[in-house]
Amino acid sequence: MNFNITxxxxxxxxxxxVIVLVLVSVIGCGVFLWMQDKAKFVPGETTGHxxxxxxxxxxxxxxxxxxxxxxxxxxxxxxxxxxxxxxGNFAGSFGWTMRGQYDQEMKKADExxxxxxxxxxxxxxxxxxxxxxxxxxxxxxxQTYCAQCHGSDAKGAKSFPNLADHDWxxxxxxxxxxxxxxxxxxxxxxPKGTKPDMDGEQVKDVVHxxxxxxxxxxxxxxxxxxxxxxxQACVACHGPDGKGNPEAxxxxxxDKTWLYTSQEAEMVNNVTTGLTNRMPAFGEFLGEAKVHxxxxxxxxxxxxQAGAAAADTGPMAVLEGNTAKVYFATGKADMGAxxxxxxxxxxxxxxxxxxxxxxxxxxxxxxxDRAVNExxxxxxxxxxxxxxxxxxxxxDRIELRKPAETTGTGGNKEARRVEASII
Ligand code: HEC
Ligand code: HEC
Numbered sequence: 001m002n003f004n005i006t007x008x009x010x011x012x013x014x015x016x017x018v019i020v021l022v023l024v025s026v027i028g029c030g031v032f033l034w035m036q037d038k039a040k041f042v043p044g045e046t047t048g049h050x051x052x053x054x055x056x057x058x059x060x061x062x063x064x065x066x067x068x069x070x071x072x073x074x075x076x077x078x079x080x081x082x083x084x085x086x087x088g089n090f091a092g093s094f095g096w097t098m099r100g101q102y103d104q105e106m107k108k109a110d111e112x113x114x115x116x117x118x119x120x121x122x123x124x125x126x127x128x129x130x131x132x133x134x135x136x137x138x139x140x141x142x143q144t145y146c147a148q149c150h151g152s153d154a155k156g157a158k159s160f161p162n163l164a165d166h167d168w169x170x171x172x173x174x175x176x177x178x179x180x181x182x183x184x185x186x187x188x189x190x191p192k193g194t195k196p197d198m199d200g201e202q203v204k205d206v207v208h209x210x211x212x213x214x215x216x217x218x219x220x221x222x223x224x225x226x227x228x229x230x231x232q233a234c235v236a237c238h239g240p241d242g243k244g245n246p247e248a249x250x251x252x253x254x255d256k257t258w259l260y261t262s263q264e265a266e267m268v269n270n271v272t273t274g275l276t277n278r279m280p281a282f283g284e285f286l287g288e289a290k291v292h293x294x295x296x297x298x299x300x301x302x303x304x305q306a307g308a309a310a311a312d313t314g315p316m317a318v319l320e321g322n323t324a325k326v327y328f329a330t331g332k333a334d335m336g337a338x339x340x341x342x343x344x345x346x347x348x349x350x351x352x353x354x355x356x357x358x359x360x361x362x363x364x365x366x367x368x369d370r371a372v373n374e375x376x377x378x379x380x381x382x383x384x385x386x387x388x389x390x391x392x393x394x395x396d397r398i399e400l401r402k403p404a405e406t407t408g409t410g411g412n413k414e415a416r417r418v419e420a421s422i423i
Contacts, residue, residue, distance in 0.1 A: 009088065009089060014088070015088035015089045016088065017088075018087060018088040019087040019088045019090065022081065022086065022087050023087070026074060026077045026078060026081075027074075027078075029070075029074055030071065030074040033067065033070055033071065033074070036061075036062065037061070037067070039061075041059075041060070041061050042059070044058070045058070045059045046058055046059060047059045083096075084096050085097070114289070116137070117137070117287075117289035117290055117293065118289045120134050120137075120289070120292060120293055120296070121288065121289050121292050124174070125174035125177075125178070125292070125295050125296045125299050125304075126174065126296075126299070126304075126306075128292065128293065128295075128296035129296040129297070129299045129300030129304065130300070131296075134293060134296060134297075135296070135297060135300060137293055138293040138294055138296055138297025138300075139297055141286075141290055141293060141294050141297070142154065142294060142297055142298075145282065145286065145294075146294070150162075150163055154298070154301050158259075158260055158261070159259060159260060159277055161259055162257070163298050163301055163303070164301040164302050164303060165257065165302070165303050166302075166303040166305075167252070167255060167257040167303070168246055168303065168305070169185075169187070169244075169246065169249045169250075169251055169259070170185055170246055170249050171246040171247075171305070172299070172303050172304055172305035173304075173305045173306065174295055174296075174299055174304070176246070177295045177298050177299055177304070178291060178292070178295040180279060181282050181283070181291050181294055181295060181298070182281065182282060182283030182288075182291050183281050183283060184278065184279050184280050184281030184282070185249055185278070185279040186249075186276075186277075186278050186279075187249045187275065187276065187277040187278070188274070188275070188276050188277075189237070189270075189271075189274050189275040189276075190274050191271075191272060191273055191274035192233060192271060192272060192274070193206075193233040193234045193236070193237070193271070194232065194233055194234070194236050194237075195229065195232045195233035198229065198233060200268075200272070202225075202229055203268055203271055203272050204222060204268055205222045205223075205225040205226035205229060206226040206229045206230055206233055206234065206271070207226065207264065207267050207268050207271055208222035208223050208226050208264075209222070209223045209225075209226025209227045209229070209230055210226070210230070210234070210238075210242065210253050210267075211223075211262075211264065211267070212226075213242045213253055213254040214253065214254050214255060214256050215256070216262055216264075217264075230242075237250040238250055238251070238252075238253050241254065242254045260275070282294075322349065322353075322421055322422040323419055323420070323421040323422075324346045324349055324419070324420045324421075325417050325418070325419055326346075326380075326384055326417060326418045326419075326420070327413065327414075327416060327417050328380050328416045328417065328418070329416070330365070330367075330412075330416065331368075331376070333376055333379035333380045333382075333383055334383055346358075346384070346387075346388055346391075346393075346420050347388075347391050347392075347393070349420070349422060350388070350393050350397075353422050356397070356422040356423065357397045357398070357399060357422070357423050358388065358393070358397060358398045358399065358420050358421070358422065358423070359399050359401045359420070359421050359423045360381045360384050360385050360388075360398060360399065360400050360401065360418060360419070360420045361381060361400075361401045361402065361403045361418065361419050361420075362376075362377035362378055362379070362380040362381035362382075362384075362403075362406065362417075362418045363377055363380075363403065363406055363407065363408030363415055363416065363417050363418070363419070364376050364377040364380075364406055364407060364408060364415065364416060365407070365408060365412040365413075365415040365416050366407050366412070366415065367412065373406065373407075374406050377406045378400075378402070380416075380417075380418045381400050381401075381418050382400065383418075384418045384420060385398050385400060388420070399423070
């Protein structure tokens with residue numbers, strides 16, 4: 001779109017029409033004034049009008065201050081119209097536009113405040129959330145861009161989620177929160193789930209079953225019947241146990257937090273008609289630095305969950321048959337301080353099979369750049385080999401093998417592993 005054009009006239013006629021009308025009026029005013037000056041002034045002469053029998057009006061000239069003020073406005077108008085837009089499509093010699101002024105002001109603000117926003121970009125979300133200045137800036141951004149939907153206390157309202165609790169539709173880790181804010185989210189529940197042929201009674205039955213999952217009042221007979229319908233109608237999204245799936249924004253139906261309602265009639269209605277909901281995307285509009293600050297603000301409201309890296313506190317190594325699996329943190333190839341306990345499982349394997357050889361293969365998760373990941377997978381395998389060597393397993397018993405497919409299967413954490421198997 002060309003923002004330098006100040007009006008949307010599609011035909012040249014209206015453009016000229018406006019220009020002529022404006023110029024004729026302004027210049028006409030000037031000419032009229034000048035003609036008034038030319039009129040001869042006769043002291044004592046009246047206009048000839050008489051009111052209330054005796055009230056007459058002198059035909060005096062305009063006071064000078066008034067006359068010059070009037071000329072001044074005419075000159076001002078002409079100068080203004082030459083410099084600024086006002087006559088049809090004529091842009092004015094300054095080339096000023098509202099859009100241009102906005103852009104300029106935004107640019108100035110970016111120059112002034114940009115470095116302030118950017119300084120936090122290098123810090124991780126948990127650290128930003130703990131920084132008082134960053135929290136204040138994030139809070140102000142939140143009041144401007146988010147409060148109209150999520151409330152000024154971020155506690156939400158019906159259909160607008162509470163961001164300050166521990167219940168997350170889309171996940172409460174820094175990565176997930178950032179993804180939500182930057183890219184937006186769309187939630188859709190199809191009418192009657194995946195079983196559109198359900199009649200009203202059946203919907204009621206399945207709703208009663210769902211209510212029973214979180215301890216809401218429910219009719220026992222309906223719960224029984226609803227339980228049989230649930231796998232056909234609801235399981236695809238809310239999962240076999242009703243706990244939902246934050247990867248896709250399917251809510252947990254077993255907790256006591258309701259985005260919409262815990263009232264039976266309304267619940268039946270929602271399941272019958274389906275639900276659609278949207279969190280708008282802010283990434284492009286606000287830019288990375290502001291999204292980062294907002295992520296930290298939301299994260300710090302109380303419900304933030306540790307990120308993928310920090311959440312990797314499951315078993316560091318497990319033994320499954322003749323295969324030992326060693327798990328790594330996101331982006332990491334070192335086993336850190338736990339190396340000793342991590343390789344214990346491997347050593348047990350080595351001891352139990354004194355003549356066997358080991359094949360060691362590294363895997364990575366599906367996120368990020370492939371080439372970097374493959375390198376990472378290899379380094380992980382090397383780390384495990386070195387740990388085995390350090391623990392006394394002879395080097396010629398260990399063989400590094402690049403698996404045909406380095407992208408590990410299972411969840412991301414499961415995928416970031418090294419497998420050492422006896423061959
Ligand atoms: C126009 C209304 C609207 C605005 C403005 C809005 N949101 Fe949302 N937001 C929503 C809705 C609706 C959802 C729920 C989407 C769903 O049902 O899955 C949501 C979801 C979220 C979630 C995910 C919550 C969860 O439980 O996983 C986060 C985080 C979030 N918004 C943060 C923000 C931030 C930060 C801003 C300001 C930059 C913002 N929102 C502005 C409507 C809005
Ligand atoms: C296609 C996927 C899908 C299916 C199938 C589905 N749901 Fe949903 N359901 C959703 C989504 C998505 C939401 C959240 C809507 C939102 O975020 O605004 C939701 C929300 C709900 C809610 C409201 C939760 C709250 O916190 O207020 C209830 C209750 C519910 N579903 C029950 C059911 C029942 C019962 C069935 C089976 C008849 C079902 N759903 C089938 C996707 C599904």
